[in-house]
Amino acid sequence: MTAINEVVDLSKEGDIAVVTVNSPPVNALSANVRDGLTEAFKQAIGDASAKAIVLICDGRTFIAGADISEFGKPPRGAPLGEVLSAIENAPKPVIAAIHGTALGGGLETALVAHYRVAVPSAKLGLPEVKIGLLPGAGGTQRLPRIVGVEKALEMITGGDPIGAKEAAATGLVDEVVEEGKLREQAIAFAKKVVGEGRPLKKVRDLPCSASPELFDKFFKANAKAFRGRMAPVNCAKAVQAATELPFDEGMKRERELFTELVTGDQSRALRYVFFAEREAAKIPDVPADTPVRDVKKVGVIGAGTMGGGISMNFLNAGIPVTMVEVQQEALDRGVGVIRKNYENSAKRGKLTAEQVEQRMGLLTPSLNLEDLADCDLVIEAVFELMDIKKELFGKLDKIVKQGAILASNTSYLNVDEMAACTSRPQDFIGLHFFSPANVMKLLEIVRGEKTGKDIIATCMGLAKKIGKVAVLVGVCHGFVGNRMLFQRTREANKLVDEGAMPWQVDKVLYDFGLPMGPFAMGDLAGLDIGWKAETSKSSTIRECLCEAGRRGQKTGAGYYDYDENRNASPSPVTEKIINDLRAKKGITPRAISDEEIFERTIYPMINEGAKILEEGKAIRASDIDIVWLNGYGWPAYRGGPMFYANLVGLKTVADKMNEFQAKYGDDFAVSPLLQRLADEGKTFADL
Numbered sequence: 001m002t003a004i005n006e007v008v009d010l011s012k013e014g015d016i017a018v019v020t021v022n023s024p025p026v027n028a029l030s031a032n033v034r035d036g037l038t039e040a041f042k043q044a045i046g047d048a049s050a051k052a053i054v055l056i057c058d059g060r061t062f063i064a065g066a067d068i069s070e071f072g073k074p075p076r077g078a079p080l081g082e083v084l085s086a087i088e089n090a091p092k093p094v095i096a097a098i099h100g101t102a103l104g105g106g107l108e109t110a111l112v113a114h115y116r117v118a119v120p121s122a123k124l125g126l127p128e129v130k131i132g133l134l135p136g137a138g139g140t141q142r143l144p145r146i147v148g149v150e151k152a153l154e155m156i157t158g159g160d161p162i163g164a165k166e167a168a169a170t171g172l173v174d175e176v177v178e179e180g181k182l183r184e185q186a187i188a189f190a191k192k193v194v195g196e197g198r199p200l201k202k203v204r205d206l207p208c209s210a211s212p213e214l215f216d217k218f219f220k221a222n223a224k225a226f227r228g229r230m231a232p233v234n235c236a237k238a239v240q241a242a243t244e245l246p247f248d249e250g251m252k253r254e255r256e257l258f259t260e261l262v263t264g265d266q267s268r269a270l271r272y273v274f275f276a277e278r279e280a281a282k283i284p285d286v287p288a289d290t291p292v293r294d295v296k297k298v299g300v301i302g303a304g305t306m307g308g309g310i311s312m313n314f315l316n317a318g319i320p321v322t323m324v325e326v327q328q329e330a331l332d333r334g335v336g337v338i339r340k341n342y343e344n345s346a347k348r349g350k351l352t353a354e355q356v357e358q359r360m361g362l363l364t365p366s367l368n369l370e371d372l373a374d375c376d377l378v379i380e381a382v383f384e385l386m387d388i389k390k391e392l393f394g395k396l397d398k399i400v401k402q403g404a405i406l407a408s409n410t411s412y413l414n415v416d417e418m419a420a421c422t423s424r425p426q427d428f429i430g431l432h433f434f435s436p437a438n439v440m441k442l443l444e445i446v447r448g449e450k451t452g453k454d455i456i457a458t459c460m461g462l463a464k465k466i467g468k469v470a471v472l473v474g475v476c477h478g479f480v481g482n483r484m485l486f487q488r489t490r491e492a493n494k495l496v497d498e499g500a501m502p503w504q505v506d507k508v509l510y511d512f513g514l515p516m517g518p519f520a521m522g523d524l525a526g527l528d529i530g531w532k533a534e535t536s537k538s539s540t541i542r543e544c545l546c547e548a549g550r551r552g553q554k555t556g557a558g559y560y561d562y563d564e565n566r567n568a569s570p571s572p573v574t575e576k577i578i579n580d581l582r583a584k585k586g587i588t589p590r591a592i593s594d595e596e597i598f599e600r601t602i603y604p605m606i607n608e609g610a611k612i613l614e615e616g617k618a619i620r621a622s623d624i625d626i627v628w629l630n631g632y633g634w635p636a637y638r639g640g641p642m643f644y645a646n647l648v649g650l651k652t653v654a655d656k657m658n659e660f661q662a663k664y665g666d667d668f669a670v671s672p673l674l675q676r677l678a679d680e681g682k683t684f685a686d687l
């Protein structure tokens with residue numbers, strides 16, 4: 001075996017040359033790997049005794065793509081296009097041997113090989129769209145030639161990989177080989193190709209055509225899904241080019257469309273998100289090797305929307321749950337909702353009837369707190385009233401076995417106060433799920449003053465197991481997400497008091513890329529959350545709406561009017577309620593610009609994020625962004641509020657906040673950290 005460089009080596013098995021990439025963790029196509037491949041293929045091609053070349057990877061995966069950290073930096077090493085041309089033009093068969101994930105540039109490398117073999121567990125895909133790019137090394141030109149235009153469109157604009165079996169059915173993989181025997185069977189396959197004198201199959205030589213209507217239809221059908229996003233549009237345009245242009249011209253078009261993306265803010269934001277998500281899992285004072293506790297059985301208190309949703313997460317992961325309620329009726333209702341959710345998934349083909357029963361079989365409903373005694377983790381999801389929670393944890397402390405984790409799902413209350421009601425504050429933690437808890441990705445893990453490091457490590461690991469994106473936050477009112485949301489809600493309401501209409505405010509935020517604005521969100525959640533008829537004083541628009549029976553979508557009317565399909569339209573009734581209330585309060589409405597709406601709702605959030613950092617309630621600015629992306633629908637292609645602030649410039653944000661403070665008061669007082677960074681010309685990334 002010859003080491004070509006630190007990450008690529010070349011060996012011979014009889015008359016087959018084997019090029020091996022070994023660049024942990026995922027064999028990304030870094031400059032080193034590209035240089036190594038260039039030299040290895042040069043030698044293997046030059047070796048007259050080598051009749052074919054197998055390209056294989058060591059470690060957990062085949063090449064998982066270009067090295068994302070290299071984008072935006074000065075180019076180094078052999079250009080990928082040249083490496084791939086050399087492979088494709090090799091005068092002897094090249095066989096890519098795939099295990100793990102052949103993604104992005106990795107699959108593009110496999111696509112220039114003349115044959116591909118894969119183990120059954122391998123996954124193949126072009127996920128570039130998820131980081132705001134398109135497959136820029138020929139993927140958009142080659143994949144449609146081999147799997148067909150429609151399948152390629154789906155894979156390239158959606159970014160999800162397919163399994164080896166499906167890949168074999170589409171022709172993307174020539175042979176599925178045995179798990180664990182990739183190297184020997186790839187070599188055997190290479191020998192067969194040589195022995196049978198099979199041709200050098202180049203994907204680029206295959207025909208590619210589609211009717212132009214196919215693309216019109218595709219763009220129309222996906223208009224909503226692609227809203228505001230450049231990458232899927234450019235991906236589809238590049239595939240269209242494959243059907244309209246000769247291969248080399250198609251490649252040029254792919255390059256133009258790629259360059260447009262890679263130099264733009266959307267891809268920059270999405271690449272930032274890729275690393276930010278992985279960074280959030282790292283807690284500086286809780287090393288990766290911190291011992292964790294076994295969580296084999298979970299208790300959930302409360303069978304309402306939250307308790308039920310939380311329970312489903314664990315049932316989905318195969319972890320038994322005991323769900324406790326106070327009354328039989330509420331318990332039955334909660335169990336019924338869980339079953340119905342699963343049955344709906346089954347109807348959509350996402351679960352089998354057997355899986356529904358399996359999951360329901362893991363659920364033990366109970367009216368008795370004592371039944372939680374042997375749980376490893378108990379999460380309360382009862383009313384947001386501190387006294388109720390304190391009393392509950394006092395009781396649980398006496399019931400639940402020692403060594404178990406006690407957790408509250410509170411969305412804003414002080415976790416330390418609850419922990420203090422137990423004899424084991426080191427085992428206490430906040431686990432703030434977002435509604436609907438079985439769907440939303442975010443989990444804010446709230447670290448109390450005394451929470452043990454092993455508890456943090458256990459919960460971070462558990463979050464991953466149940467498919468959540470976890471962010472560690474500190475104790476403060478509303479933690480990270482809701483604390484920032486309060487700022488936006490306050491300003492949105494003030495803007496409507498002053499002269500805007502709810503739909504104007506919502507539209508500004510929707511157009512920015514959020515799934516909905518604050519008023520549409522209020523209608524969805526129900527305007528009567530926390531509202532009581534007996535104490536309602538017609539003093540806010542929300543109170544007036546509730547008093548008028550307009551409680552949101554569920555009553556067919558809230559801020560908006562709703563038709564039978566829950567389509568919203570601006571409401572003349574709401575407009576009158578707003579105008580009457582303004583008149584009662586002596587407010588003369590003024591015209592408010594979209595720009596002011598945007599800055600007044602978003603900048604105070606950024607400012608609050610700065611305060612959160614200042615107080616150490618979030619570890620890093622990017623963690624705050626991960627909260628907003630996964631819990632509140634902030635569009636990923638905008639990177640999160642803190643990333644967005646860096647992009648517009650912290651000075652711009654701070655100056656505007658100062659201007660607002662002079663006009664509208666101390667709600668806009670700038671955080672010292674934001675002001676300092678702005679003055680120093682820095683960004684949150686410099687912290």
Ligand code: 3H9
Nearest residue numbers: 025026028064065066067068069103104105135136137278
């Ligand atoms: C591309 O290919 C463009 C081309 O068309 C060419 C155009 C010219 N680069 O996710 P994990 C790191 S674009 C650099 O925790 P898993 C990651 O940051 C690329 N680093 O593991 C992490 O580092 P750390 C298209 C990368 O087992 C570590 O590896 N490809 C890359 O849960 C482990 O990652 C993609 O978009 C990379 N490409 O999942 C695939 N990939 O330990 C992106 C990973 O320091 N990658 N790292 O935090 C993935 O989807 C997952 O990482 C994968 C493994 C499924 C491979």
